[in-house]
Amino acid sequence: MEEMMIKKNEATLLSSIDRVVELAIDSKLSNYFYEEADEALQYLSQRLDITPTQALVFSLFIEKCTDRRITMSDFANMIGCRTTRLIELMSEADALHKMGLIGRYKRNKECYYNVPMEVIEAVKENRKFTPKSLSELSSNEFYDCLDEIFEADHDDTYTLSDRLRELVTANPQLPIAQVVKRYNIGWFRGDWSGIMLCVYLNRFVNHDDDMVGTHDWEDYFSSKHIVRSINEDLKDTSFTLCKEGLVEPYKNDGMADTNYFHLTDKAKQELCPELIPKVKEKGKDKRLISHTSFAPKSLYYSDNVQQQIEQLTSLLQPDMFCKVTDRLAQNGMRRGFACLFYGSPGTGKTETVNQIARQTGRDVMMVDVSKIKSCWVGESEKNIKEAFDHYRRLVENSEQAPILLFNEADAILGKRNEAAERSVDKMENAIQNIILQEMEQLEGIMIATTNLTSNLDSAFERRFIYKIEFERPTLSARKAIWQSMISELNDEDAASLASQFDLSGGQIENIARKRTVEFILSGTAPDLHQLTAYCQAEQQLSKGPTHRRIGF
Template sequence: MKRLNVTQQATEEKTTLAEPKRLNLLTAIEQIVELSEGSNLSEEFYVKARRYVRYVAKKLSLTPVQAVLFSLFVDKSDDSCIRISDFATHLRCRTVRIIRYMSDIDVLEKRKLVICCRQRREKTYRISMPVIEALKENRCYEPQLRGGLTCEELFDELDDLFEQRDDSELTYDALVGEINTLFDNNDSLEFVRRVRSYGLAEWDWVLLVYFCHLFVSNDDDNIGPHDFDDLYESKIIFRLQERELVQGHSDLMRRKLVEYVNSDGYADRNAFKLTDQAKEELLGELNISKQQANPDKDLLKHVTLPAKQLFYNEREARQIDQLAALLSPDRFDDIRSRLAASGMRNGFACLFYGAPGTGKTETVYQLAKRTGRDIMQVNFAALKSCWVGESEKNVKALFDRYRTLVTKCDTVPILLFNEADAIIGKRQEGAERAVDKMENSIQNIILQEMESLDGILIATTNLTQNMDKAFERRFLYKIEFERPSLEAKQAIWQSMLPDLTAEEATELASAYDFTGGQIENIARKQAVDKILRGVERVDIETLRQYCDSERIASPEKRRRIGF
């Protein structure tokens, strides 16, 4: 046995002498991988690979076991999902044996020699390109301490960190540690100083930095809970943060750093963004102007409105023509400046009132198209919130947004309060119920805003009998839309149904006291019938049937529908 050991040692020495004396990391790693295949990491393997293991261990400041494991990782560096079971297959040992070395793999991860991905309760690993580049240069990879960065470079680093977190390659604790190190090395930046000056809890300042990252990197000003549901390790923390934001109790909101996204003047409690204050305080070094991203994105564009011929009674036509002339861009700007110079209010509030279907809303659209003005249309149902005090905030935000549009748009847009019956009604005296108090509060805010209006507001309503006198005083122009005259109805019939003869149009106009909206309904039914029946023209008798069915709700022929 002794002779055998001597012979074996001599053979090993001979082999060693035959090998090149100068090693580099990649050569040594290759030898370790070759010798370890099927070895079960036995003592015999460590004897054979001793020179190479010692070289890698010394060069990278690792233990022999860590040097071997790292070599196996490098051999699979083309695989972004390395599993420890792959090592068990290579070594021909049980996976449980590799599990014994998990603490050594953790050291490699901490040193950033390998990157761990934790997804679906499974761990996989990969080798980053900077590590491979260091091995090619025969040097130990050392993560750079990124100091002296500009704010742009800092956000590039944050982008990498959050991407690793999104890919589950950084734990939440590791992310916090990396950001803190990055901030420590760049504490002269105003962004870093500001974030730390707020004294926020860890969960909050990490979320604030994440919001800043999304805004700077992705121009994201509409962030939902789904965007940060994987930021925290614990779902409990995520749900707590989500609840505080939704309910408006978050410290980020109290400090006016984060706010709800406003769309059409009402707050979406499931969408958040940085406030303008936060952008000014935190992102000044980036020279990013306040993001009113596409301030006119929700406007109804005048160029998209189809041209439509409308027919009015003589008095209505005269008033609408006068209003259209006033709203023409040149005249409007001149009149505004003269009124302002005289110390008068320079906003224009108009009320269109009358029966349903008389063309109030369509007149607003055609005025907008004729004068080149976009429309900001208000949805009052969406403005109202079940949250105490939120409806009032929504109304204020609505007018704030309109003011922004007035200053940013080349042509002042129209603020349209369509079907504003509930808003301009008489206020409740001695209101005690919370709902009545809210309604009164909303009306008071609108009255104040109309008083200082710098723009164009048009409200449409079917009811004026219950109008609050305070609103009536604030509408400079009031146009009543009456039911069309016989001549107007004839013109509407022939405009909607060009196949009609003059006599047929006169007959229908005389027999049926319809509004333009009702006549349009008849025209649409006729168009559908022509398609279904495949005929070129619908006869007058069929049109009469349509008319009879259209007026079922009129007093003389009203009947119940349904049960």
Template structure:
């Protein structure tokens, strides 16, 4: 193979070239069962380690793009044999059709074994959908994969299994986008069946299918209810509170009974988020007690909020609100600079009020497609409601470092990320509006807070750095052997947050472990100077009033 590659470079595929490698080609034809030009292209793809367009292959061989395309039939045969897969490539001038090696081919050749593509025929319904789900999941998470490659793979999978009712019906349609859409809704059904997340959203469909006439027509027909899959009775609008939502689509009962009667959904997304939710849920018993220090005027605000959320007071407060036709949910925003104790305050409130904590991983909510991100965030609130129903004491839903989710929504959307964030924000706004429980969000940034979020937070608590008296107490709590005088000196000389003071205490402990001696006051001051940042920017306050105090470490 290496000899073929060396001779192929700049060869122009002349007769002399083919003559020079006739012996290696004869050996490889016998070993691999493929023809000469297929061997040459295989060698180039192995060497490149990335997809190659017709033009790039031609450049290597010193041939024109048109000359390379005369071998289309041979390359297509390698795709049908599933040695090659179609894969677009980004090059100067645009995005071009290309080809890449199938998974596992390199491994087989490296071990001098003949590559045997994955078996895709003779599958049962369960095997078919499981394979479909596995392949599509990998494709959606691979930024190098184009959905059109997956479309062609899905059709080939159906052609290999015409005995299955689903495949038989898919192949009845002559439009590849119609075929793939039905299979994508089956894919969605496999992951989300029976949950709030079930249903393929128009946002996901728009991300998958290109902006061209055929696909725009597909989207229009879906919204108007005249799409072939709707007319065939295989997909329908998702029902929300008794209303059909023409922006989300799911399999009909007819499709499930006639096309997938022997299939048991994997619920892979449900399990994934069930495990994730289990990791999110933190028992109040597991939270270690920690003494927090606040400025005098702020101590009252935290104590008041803790009292409101206590097991004794909160149920009666909710009852009174409901009797007066007001929303029962408590949404709170803790905001202020890093290290000022926002997160620890939430933990201690949970511990003191006997409430478990469901902490949300914001980054984990984002998916490659906007519609999937919507599902993820909806699933969080659905899971929270479920936990509330099954708990004697309502837990706290905790969005830590929620800066990206509560900032101002983008008005002039140019990127899919903006679209995704706006969609997630709109869902959170509605969920806060309908909230029956307790939500606490923390953020470092408030100057860009969306006004709609500002209105929905019932309590907004700003976290300032502590004053000198409080800082002195924090120094003494962190360094037990520190005298009152030294603690006061450090507090007055350095404008630190509680988190920064904790850093100093940790450095002192590390040095003690290494040297066996505690740092002197002078050494502590050196630590402090190293801890200081050159640029201290002022924080912006949130407009409005409600528990307007601030907390510290």
């Protein structure tokens, strides 16, 4: 019957939505609009099982469906009326959200909406959207749903609680439902332990980090009163999650830090037993680069730098490292090794770290500085703290301490702005203060690479125990690099290129790669004349940054 009606009226969900939007634009939602749009609104209401007013709001959202950050003010501009005129429609948007027809999330107290792709697909196919069932989920399906809920409802405490409780209770076969029942974990006002347990589990399973700090709860609870109450509960040994041994304070240097809590091994075993073998399996951490992935590579240094690299590599050998750090601790000194590799681009700083890791059997945790920084207030500081916290756990759980690598760290090692007024300057200072504090507490190996050191903060200089300047290669080193990169070069041609062009090892490698690509494309290897042209182009791009020596 429904199909016959659609065919007769030649109406579809998409055509009706288009009609509503067409009439709504600049209409100010006048009586005339409602009269003209009534047929389309009634059709949408019947097909989607929603009210005509909800059909109007849904149509507006579909019109903006390519935008992932829709606000109610967007509709005010579209319709041509004040935002206050749309406030009455916000409750309809909330209703659509509960039906799963639109998504909603809050960031920094601002509410944003979007339209899920599966809803868009349903409209395109002219069918009513039916939310996927939450029951009888596998563990992986449950983890996916859990993450989706947190992404959608960061700041809406009561909706968040309802959705999590619904998800857990719909899957009594899963370990988390059994844990909630076994320990009588609550979901209601005054007892937020259910949400808290889901937060810990989600961060552990989906984000490789189950540690939650005192301020992190603000991401999940809209009320500061609730956040304060939670932090007080966690320090109370009678609180359910603590009493049952499901969460515990994070230990820093053997001391409990009650500003950070995480799941206990017992909780991980009970909540996600299928993941425990994977968690404990060595080398499976997503942030670690295995030392076995680094291929042997010949690097050429000056005699002075060669000596320093060999000494550092020797110190970082497992047996020697343990002896040295133990002796440092006995003398009341910091156990951590912080090293700075500085010098012109392309001089082999990063590759040297890779080769040291390969030779000492240490994996590498590389920190991407560009990803650490965030436009959201407080996020950058949180990210850098989390990076060090994660590294600390890796050290505790690894046979050999991995290397914490801050590659191209110029942006975070510069001089602090003592008179910072702009928020970005304050953020830079806060990040640097956190790094300085973490370097004081470092239990492992940190290496930072940087191209320029003229602006290095003196506080960082003091904390790097080894500072190695990577000089541009000498004439003889350049000749050796040329012949290692292009084995076909004879001594005379290699010496000619080395003497004509003061290139770094990285620049010579670029030219060698370009030569290989040209050979693949044309079948003919570039001759000395073409290599000379490549060198001229490469040298022209180089600006040759200046730097001051800061010593070994």
